[in-house]
Amino acid sequence: MKTKAFLIFVVLAIAITVAACAQPTPEVVKETVVVEVTKVVEKEIEVTKVVEKVVEKTVVVEATPTPEPEPITLEFYHWIGADLGETTIKQINGLFNQLYPHVTVKFETADTGTYEQVISTRLSANDAPDIFGVFPGTKFHPKADAGYLADLSNEPWVANMMPGSAKVATYNGKIYGYPTDSNVIGVIYNKGIFEELGLEVPKTWDDFLAVSEAIKGSGKIPMALALQSAWVTQLIPYAMAPTAIYRDMPDFDQKMYNGEVTFAESPWQEMMEDYLALNEAGYFNDNALGVDYNAALDMMANGDAVMLVQGNWAVAGLRDRAPDIEWGMFPLPYNKNGGAIWVSAAVGALLAADAHSEYLDMAKKYIAFWASPDVQEIYLTAKKAMPANKGVNPVLDPALAEMIEPMQAGTYPFLDQNWPSGVQAVMLQDIQSVFAGEMTVEEMLQEMDEAWADATE
Numbered sequence: 001m002k003t004k005a006f007l008i009f010v011v012l013a014i015a016i017t018v019a020a021c022a023q024p025t026p027e028v029v030k031e032t033v034v035v036e037v038t039k040v041v042e043k044e045i046e047v048t049k050v051v052e053k054v055v056e057k058t059v060v061v062e063a064t065p066t067p068e069p070e071p072i073t074l075e076f077y078h079w080i081g082a083d084l085g086e087t088t089i090k091q092i093n094g095l096f097n098q099l100y101p102h103v104t105v106k107f108e109t110a111d112t113g114t115y116e117q118v119i120s121t122r123l124s125a126n127d128a129p130d131i132f133g134v135f136p137g138t139k140f141h142p143k144a145d146a147g148y149l150a151d152l153s154n155e156p157w158v159a160n161m162m163p164g165s166a167k168v169a170t171y172n173g174k175i176y177g178y179p180t181d182s183n184v185i186g187v188i189y190n191k192g193i194f195e196e197l198g199l200e201v202p203k204t205w206d207d208f209l210a211v212s213e214a215i216k217g218s219g220k221i222p223m224a225l226a227l228q229s230a231w232v233t234q235l236i237p238y239a240m241a242p243t244a245i246y247r248d249m250p251d252f253d254q255k256m257y258n259g260e261v262t263f264a265e266s267p268w269q270e271m272m273e274d275y276l277a278l279n280e281a282g283y284f285n286d287n288a289l290g291v292d293y294n295a296a297l298d299m300m301a302n303g304d305a306v307m308l309v310q311g312n313w314a315v316a317g318l319r320d321r322a323p324d325i326e327w328g329m330f331p332l333p334y335n336k337n338g339g340a341i342w343v344s345a346a347v348g349a350l351l352a353a354d355a356h357s358e359y360l361d362m363a364k365k366y367i368a369f370w371a372s373p374d375v376q377e378i379y380l381t382a383k384k385a386m387p388a389n390k391g392v393n394p395v396l397d398p399a400l401a402e403m404i405e406p407m408q409a410g411t412y413p414f415l416d417q418n419w420p421s422g423v424q425a426v427m428l429q430d431i432q433s434v435f436a437g438e439m440t441v442e443e444m445l446q447e448m449d450e451a452w453a454d455a456t457e
Contacts, residue, residue, distance in 0.1 A: 069102040072359055074366055077119065078133035080180070080349055080383075081109025084316060088382040096369050103362060111293075112231045123148045128354040130363040134177050136168035136347040137417025139424070143352075149176045150353040150360060157371035157389065165388040168347050168417055177350025178367050179388035181380055184345040184403050185239045185414075188308045188315060190300065191326040193220065201330045203341075208333050212283040215306045224305035225284040226296035233431040234415075234424070236278075236309050239332040240271045242342035242412040253418045256452060263452070264445040272434070272441040274334075279435065289435055297321060312400045313348070315384040319397075329399040331406045343406055346413035347388045420455035423448055 081089055086109065093105040108129075110118060115133070122128050128148060134140040143149050152158070153175040161169065165179040194200075197218055202208040212222040226232045244267040245252050255261040278284060285291060285299060297314065299305040301321035308314060309332060318327055331343045351370060353363040369375060373392050380387055380394035387394060396404075416424035426447050433439035 071102050071104070072362065073104045073106055074131060074359060074363060075129040076105050076107045076131045076366070077115075077122075077129040078107075078109060078131075078349070078351075079112045079115040080133065081107065082111045082115075084313070084383050088379060092370070092375055092378060095375065096366060099369070100362070100365070103366075105366065111229065113229075126356070128356070130354055130357045130359055131366055132352055132354070134350045134352045135416070136177070136179065136350050137413065138419060139416060139421055140176060140350065140352070141171050142421050144171050144174075144176050147355055150355040150357070150364070152176060152178065152353065152364065152367070155364060155368060155371075157368060160371070160389045160391055162388060162390060164413075165347050168413065169350055177352040178371055179347040179350055180370065180376075181348045181383060181385040182345065182388040183311045183313060183348040183385055184343055184400070184407065184411075185235055185309070185311050186329045186331050186343065186403055186406075187239075188300070188310055188318065188327060188329050188399065190303065190306050191328045193303065193306045194328075201328070202333050204333050204338075205336045209281075212278070212281070212307075216282055220303070221285045221299060221305035222283040223278070223285075223307045223309065224291075224296040224299040225279075225288040225309075226291045226293045227288040227432055227435055228291055229293040230428040230432065232293055232296075232310075233428050233435075235311070236275050236332070237268075237271050237431075238344045238415055239309055240274070240334040241267075241415060242344050242410065243334050243340075244271055244336075246412040247340065247342045247410055250412075257456060262445075263448045264442065268445055268448075269441060271334075272431075272444065276434065276441070289432060301325070311348070312384050312386075312397070312403070315397050315399050316382065319384075327399045329402050331403065340409040341406065342410040342412060343403065344414060345407055345411040346417055348385065420452060422455045423451045426451040 076089075076093075086107065089107050089109075093107060096105060097103060109115075119128075119132055123143065123146070134143060134149070140149065151174050153173075155175070155178075157178060158166075158175055161175075161179060162182075165182070166175070169175050169177045169179055189201075193215075197214055199211050199214060202211050215222040249255070252261060252266070256263075279288070285296075285305060291299075294317075296305070296308060297317045298321065300308050300318055303325075312329070315327055315329070318325070331341045333341050335341050351367050353360060353367060357363050370379070371389065376387060376389065376392040377394045379385075380392065384397040384400055385394075386396070386400065427444075430439055430444040430447055434441060434444050
């Protein structure tokens with residue numbers, strides 16, 4: 001509906017005085033002329049009135065009505081809903097809609113394996129969502145090279161990124177994504193069952209094996225393992241590597257790029273052998289290759305399994321399933337040769353924008369909305385994650401809080417964040433093949449070395 005709006009300006013009040021040699025200065029009286037208009041005018045109207053040598057001019061003009069913005073829909077695609085559930089995302093989108101009533105955000109999610117396939121297909125088909133997730137580090141670089149990602153370097157939230165967050169969001173000097181959270185991989189455990197069995201948090205690898213054996217002896221599953229979900233296969237090696245490799249050789253990845261070391265002739269051989277040994281000792285559930293992520297959470301929530309090597313995001317799913325269980329978390333103590341235990345911790349996800357989006361400006365506003373402290377606290381509190389940006393203070397889950405002190409000893413990012421594109425995919429597939437008995441550890445590491453060489457030619 002057209003708005004009837006008018007601006008009344010008192011433009012000029014000029015006092016004209018008459019000087020007379022023999023007469024005193026006359027009194028000047030100022031009167032304001034008010035013009036009331038009850039209908040829309042099509043042109044400027046001037047009203048002039050003279051009172052005691054005072055002239056006031058009032059101009060009434062019609063203001064241009066502000067048009068209602070056209071409704072738009074932003075498409076948002078990300079894997080985070082698969083871990084967190086869609087309730088929190090819907091809450092955030094509802095708050096954004098209150099700020100921009102003409103904007104609807106359509107959110108869709110998928111597990112990481114499906115997500116990667118879908119987003120790659122859509123990007124290459126020029127059918128990208130307006131906002132979507134990209135993995136931090138080197139994995140998003142090919143998408144940036146292809147021109148799919150909008151440059152977000154000048155966004156206001158860039159100044160609040162922590163140094164580590166900025167590093168994994170930057171490529172060729174440009175910022176391509178907003179880091180939504182920081183996560184840690186560790187051993188989530190049922191504190192009540194630990195207490196029943198008289199177990200303490202293990203501090204060494206031998207202690208960890210002894211705890212696993214004691215749980216097995218009680219008739220429970222020491223660790224739930226979900227190898228049907230390909231992304232889960234990497235978590236135990238990821239939890240081992242910071243202590244086994246990067247604590248004493250922090251430049252291992254750079255040496256890989258320089259061709260000075262290989263997976264095959266590194267601690268990866270022993271790590272994978274110990275991973276398999278846990279299975280051979282009966283410390284995992286039967287048929288791990290037939291169990292997916294959600295089924296593993298169910299085992300933990302039902303009390304069938306006692307430990308789970310996972311990221312902190314799994315705590316949210318466990319609390320939803322079993323809110324009365326007291327959950328804890330400790331670092332996997334893969335310090336076979338003694339010394340400090342390092343932890344695998346890194347930015348979990350980036351929010352990126354389609355460089356060719358019809359609504360790119362609004363997509364940037366949506367990402368900036370996510371960067372606001374209030375929205376970050378909603379998201380991080382629900383996800384049981386840590387902030388990746390300054391000025392954010394979520395309520396930390398008690399289980400996650402137990403990891404803060406161990407992280408002070410040392411951390412290293414999730415391994416694929418520094419690897420060339422393609423290596424992680426080979427690793428995920430080959431770990432499944434190794435557990436299925438279709439491939440040896442040596443063959444797996446050789447294929448990872450070949451994938452690295454192919455990606456860095």
